[in-house]
Amino acid sequence: MERKxxxxxxxxxxxxxGFGLAGExxxxxxxxxxxxxxxxxxxxxxTAKRYGYEKECxxxxxxxxxxxxxxxxxxxxxxxxxxxxxxxGIDGIIFGATSTDGTVPxxxxxxxxxxPLVIDNLDSATKKPVLRIMKNGILVGQLRAVYIVDRLKGxxxxxxxxxxxxxxxxxxxxQGFITYAKHFPGIKxxxxxxxxxxxxxxKTVEGILQANPDxxxxxxxxxxxxxxxxxxxxxxxxxxxxxxxxxxxLDAGIDDYMRKGWVSATVMCxxxxxxxxxxxxxxxxxxxxxxxxxxxxxxxxxxxxxxxDKFEKSGSSYPKEWRR
Amino acid sequence: MNxxxxxxxxxxxxxxxSGWHARWDRYGILVIFFVLLVLASIGAPHFLSFSNFxxxxxxxxxxxxxxxxxxxxILSGGMDLSHGSLVSLSCMATxxxxxxxxxxxxxxxxxxxxxxxxxxxxILIGIVRLNAIxxxxxxLYISGGLALYFTDGKSISGxxxxxxxxxxxxxxxxxxxxxxxxxLALFFLVLTHFLLRHTRFGNxxxxxxxxxxxxxxxxxxxxxMKIVIFVLSGLSCGMAGAxxxxxxxxxxxxxxAGTFLLESIGAVVVGGNDIFGGVGNVGRTAIGLMIxxxxxxxxxxxxxxTFSQQVVVGVVVLLFCYFGLARRR
Amino acid sequence: xxxxxxxxxxxxxRHGTPLAFGLMxxxxxxxxxxxxxxxxxxxxxxxxxxLFLIVxxxxxxxxxxxxxxxxxxxxxxxxxxxxxxxxxxxTYWGSLVGVLFGGLCGFINGVLIGYLRIPPIxxxxxxLFIALGAxxxxxxxxxxxxxxxxxQIRLFWFGGGxxxxxxxxxxxxxxxxxxxxxxxxxxxxxxxxxxxGANPDAARMVGVKANRVLVIVYTLSGLLAALGAFFLTxxxxxxxxxLGEAWLVLSIGGAVLGGISILGGEGGIWEAILGTLVIxxxxxxxxxxxxxxxxxxxIIGCIIILACMASVIRRRS
Numbered sequence: 002m003e004r005k006x007x008x009x010x011x012x013x014x015x016x017x018x019g020f021g022l023a024g025e026x027x028x029x030x031x032x033x034x035x036x037x038x039x040x041x042x043x044x045x046x047x048t049a050k051r052y053g054y055e056k057e058c059x060x061x062x063x064x065x066x067x068x069x070x071x072x073x074x075x076x077x078x079x080x081x082x083x084x085x086x087x088x089x090g091i092d093g094i095i096f097g098a099t100s101t102d103g104t105v106p107x108x109x110x111x112x113x114x115x116x117p118l119v120i121d122n123l124d125s126a127t128k129k130p131v132l133r134i135m136k137n138g139i140l141v142g143q144l145r146a147v148y149i150v151d152r153l154k155g156x157x158x159x160x161x162x163x164x165x166x167x168x169x170x171x172x173x174x175x176q177g178f179i180t181y182a183k184h185f186p187g188i189k190x191x192x193x194x195x196x197x198x199x200x201x202x203x204k205t206v207e208g209i210l211q212a213n214p215d216x217x218x219x220x221x222x223x224x225x226x227x228x229x230x231x232x233x234x235x236x237x238x239x240x241x242x243x244x245x246x247x248x249x250x251l252d253a254g255i256d257d258y259m260r261k262g263w264v265s266a267t268v269m270c271x272x273x274x275x276x277x278x279x280x281x282x283x284x285x286x287x288x289x290x291x292x293x294x295x296x297x298x299x300x301x302x303x304x305x306x307x308x309x310d311k312f313e314k315s316g317s318s319y320p321k322e323w324r325r
Numbered sequence: 326m327n328x329x330x331x332x333x334x335x336x337x338x339x340x341x342x343s344g345w346h347a348r349w350d351r352y353g354i355l356v357i358f359f360v361l362l363v364l365a366s367i368g369a370p371h372f373l374s375f376s377n378f379x380x381x382x383x384x385x386x387x388x389x390x391x392x393x394x395x396x397x398x399i400l401s402g403g404m405d406l407s408h409g410s411l412v413s414l415s416c417m418a419t420x421x422x423x424x425x426x427x428x429x430x431x432x433x434x435x436x437x438x439x440x441x442x443x444x445x446x447x448i449l450i451g452i453v454r455l456n457a458i459x460x461x462x463x464x465l466y467i468s469g470g471l472a473l474y475f476t477d478g479k480s481i482s483g484x485x486x487x488x489x490x491x492x493x494x495x496x497x498x499x500x501x502x503x504x505x506x507x508x509l510a511l512f513f514l515v516l517t518h519f520l521l522r523h524t525r526f527g528n529x530x531x532x533x534x535x536x537x538x539x540x541x542x543x544x545x546x547x548x549x550m551k552i553v554i555f556v557l558s559g560l561s562c563g564m565a566g567a568x569x570x571x572x573x574x575x576x577x578x579x580x581x582a583g584t585f586l587l588e589s590i591g592a593v594v595v596g597g598n599d600i601f602g603g604v605g606n607v608g609r610t611a612i613g614l615m616i617x618x619x620x621x622x623x624x625x626x627x628x629x630x631t632f633s634q635q636v637v638v639g640v641v642v643l644l645f646c647y648f649g650l651a652r653r654r
Numbered sequence: 655x656x657x658x659x660x661x662x663x664x665x666x667x668r669h670g671t672p673l674a675f676g677l678m679x680x681x682x683x684x685x686x687x688x689x690x691x692x693x694x695x696x697x698x699x700x701x702x703x704x705l706f707l708i709v710x711x712x713x714x715x716x717x718x719x720x721x722x723x724x725x726x727x728x729x730x731x732x733x734x735x736x737x738x739x740x741x742x743x744x745t746y747w748g749s750l751v752g753v754l755f756g757g758l759c760g761f762i763n764g765v766l767i768g769y770l771r772i773p774p775i776x777x778x779x780x781x782l783f784i785a786l787g788a789x790x791x792x793x794x795x796x797x798x799x800x801x802x803x804x805x806q807i808r809l810f811w812f813g814g815g816x817x818x819x820x821x822x823x824x825x826x827x828x829x830x831x832x833x834x835x836x837x838x839x840x841x842x843x844x845x846x847x848x849x850x851g852a853n854p855d856a857a858r859m860v861g862v863k864a865n866r867v868l869v870i871v872y873t874l875s876g877l878l879a880a881l882g883a884f885f886l887t888x889x890x891x892x893x894x895x896x897l898g899e900a901w902l903v904l905s906i907g908g909a910v911l912g913g914i915s916i917l918g919g920e921g922g923i924w925e926a927i928l929g930t931l932v933i934x935x936x937x938x939x940x941x942x943x944x945x946x947x948x949x950x951x952x953i954i955g956c957i958i959i960l961a962c963m964a965s966v967i968r969r970r971s
Contacts, residue, residue: 042795043895044795045794048794048795071583073579074582075583076577077388080384082625088374088376088377089374102575103480103573104573105574106497106572106573106574109486165478166473166478198897198899199890200890200900211688211691211694211697212941212943212944224797232890236697237693252797254891404775601773636787637787639780639781640783647770
């Protein structure tokens, strides 16, 4: 019985190997093929960027292959996806890392194979020369701090909700904020690391408000946290503007909250334009026109109620009819 | 979970009666796997290639360790929910030691952390007699929190690949063009199979899963068995965590928070092992895991989004359950 | 029976958790008196109302020796479905449809478990993936806002409004709790439910229609999770595709902490209330006291284990 089973396993193994060998060499490629690899496709940030990638690839006559790792925890899966892409042969890769350090070995492999690569926003800490296009996390944190310190005239309690501690961008924004605020001893910062969800934000702000009724401002990482903070502030009986709320981006109805005065300001970036630029960069590298290392830092700007309708929206929003 | 008082006819379920029904019991899963391969080859571009297969097998190997541990626990009538977090914690422990300059000590550290947490699980379940689900659920929380706590949620980096080439080779090196980690996983697969089928310990595992009360009467030391089983389960997570560190050359505090737990249980179930314990083997788990990974790979290659993939996986697990249980009746 | 002396005479297993709860409140109040302010209590109870609904649903499933792993995803689905339906049908009908989606998921779970005999852990796991995948595909991960002002105000009342001095969700939770208590203690259905949890074989022999009971139990679990999600969505005025992510573990933890035995057949509404209160006040207390977010996770884990040890010891003695 045992031997029979072993035989079966052996035959099975041979058959699978046979399948594999038979299929080798069926691969063919015509237009430029670009693999876009994002860590977390469900994030509206990446959904928006997909529009940018898609449209720019279309415009430049390239075929886009979209890979979604499915979450920041799926490092192993993303490494597998990169290896996959390496095996099948690709002209260029645009990469957003699930883990800054964890993807270094596999990215090094890509660079060693001389495949054009642009790291887009979620950095991989490779030391080898590579093209990068990045948000300026430190600047984002600083912009929030500048606005708040200015409005509070240099003194007051501030709650900082930087988001999940495992996300490098959150760490950068935290650094940016803290190092700026440090120059003003009258500004006291309370930091609470939470998941980026509205109920976590609401619950945390409610609790902090209880312990610190003299809170003057809240700085948040993302739209869900911003909404949660607003809801908690509303529930505390404060009037719009009593407590400053400074967030990031305008999704999830933040523009509405801003018009009503609950959100004082938000830090914007043109993420869709950033996606387009990433595609342009990788195509130029494929053509040999652009050589690593290069670091492109995108701009950030502060928008408040007065400038809400006055800034250029095309870089950060996509038409409603487009569906991924 | 093996609810008290529910009789499990394990002898019957082992397929000792003849006929095509029995043959389907034993080999049906292989047929399903082949059908999947054929369908995927037709439907998914670039699926049918040696390099693609090797790639899938390489990613799968890391999970296989964890699935082997889970098989052991489930066969004995329990379940280990702490798997994902233990992988994260071991990864961090390994990385911390490797970053300090001792790669092989790091491997040991990862294994020890996993085994130690497994020991705690085993004591809670075997001696304090907590329900396995509760104890491992609590361990999930605690070890997950610990993995984040020590570095304030940041990852451990700074491992120079040139200094730890041997260690890195474990996860990324190739022997005769086949990733080394696959050999490692195969080795442990065979080892676990041997443990289950050809040792007294293995016999006792099945007995516990078959009918706990009877097993105890027959003289099997419940406490000792549970402790050993959960230590082994924790060890398997330690192995996976250490190897992940070798692959990434980083300690990621949430690396296990993804699909490790779901895949480890899913593989056991899809492979046709009895969720209540007592019936099955590691070969089934391996095939179950392959089905899950090749399915995911095919869907990926077909361009199906990750969330749609989740729906498909959900339906597939349900279908397998249903057929698995129909078989049991 | 020997009479125990001193500390040993105190019935730890029965009174342990409530005592711990009382101690916890005192400690937090001492660290920061703001903990006991009317507003803080009211806000925490509001959160508790939502958790109670979800925990009682999970409790029903656990009582029958099952579990409902799909609650988190169902919450996310209902949040999205509610807002989407409100776009089309207006506040009240939209809300109803959204909640019914949750009931539908629960019903499917019930059929899978009751009639197809799939183990609850696996059926609800499958549903977890299916519900989550479906709503993520539908929304693309994008949060649904854009309610008309009228709808938003009407909807908000459910989550954030007050009925007199009491928050609306709390009133609803109390009402639901009373009904569930009555059903569990005073109806045939309730008796059958406990019987099935305590001794499934005996129950079957006596003629308890297990399949029907299970369908009802899981439909209720889905509905209750849906209601929890509804009140949360109403308060946030948005359909958030990841709403339920953190709540599944809390629902299981709350049920078990309160004293609903994971082995089935033991526990009830009081236990669900107790477990809920412990979790929300522990969480709130830690925030108000300024404890770091990482330590919070580890603390909750320890508490779950300790509480379970208590429940197991009770079973053994």
